[in-house]
Amino acid sequence: MFTYLTEHTRREGAMLEEYVATAEGTQSKALAYLVNLLVEDEHRHHRFFNELASSLKSEAELSGVEPVIPRLDLRLVDSADLLATTRRLLEHEQSDAAELKRLHKELRDLQDTTLWGLLVEVMQRDTEKHIAILRFVADHAKGN
Numbered sequence: 001m002f003t004y005l006t007e008h009t010r011r012e013g014a015m016l017e018e019y020v021a022t023a024e025g026t027q028s029k030a031l032a033y034l035v036n037l038l039v040e041d042e043h044r045h046h047r048f049f050n051e052l053a054s055s056l057k058s059e060a061e062l063s064g065v066e067p068v069i070p071r072l073d074l075r076l077v078d079s080a081d082l083l084a085t086t087r088r089l090l091e092h093e094q095s096d097a098a099e100l101k102r103l104h105k106e107l108r109d110l111q112d113t114t115l116w117g118l119l120v121e122v123m124q125r126d127t128e129k130h131i132a133i134l135r136f137v138a139d140h141a142k143g144n
């Protein structure tokens, strides 16, 4: 697992360099803009992989060092409070999702001439991700 993570980090690093070179080498502002969006994400993936490898290492070595990725300690929080908060945030994300869906429809005519619809799609996917994170918290708050 540790080898897998470090190997993957190396490959992600190489891909990141290629993305950066593409963004820097192109005449197209649209291409550079889009590739830079990927670069932002890949930087975060890179960080996640490093943190996974490091946390795996500190857990395996039983060194007493706090892992970079915190242990699942949601039981330290009052579960009723946590559920109320996550429900409120989930509602907010769901209304964001509905709004983005409407916006995406409105931008349909511009789909072949602008990047706007694509950016809205990216935000729709981000919103799905936010909902997944909040659901994870809500599910584990109940589990206490």
Ligand SMILES: [Fe+2]
Binding pocket: 012, 041, 042, 045
């Ligand atoms: Fe990645």
Ligand SMILES: [Fe+2]
Binding pocket: 093, 096, 126, 127, 130
């Ligand atoms: Fe969100």
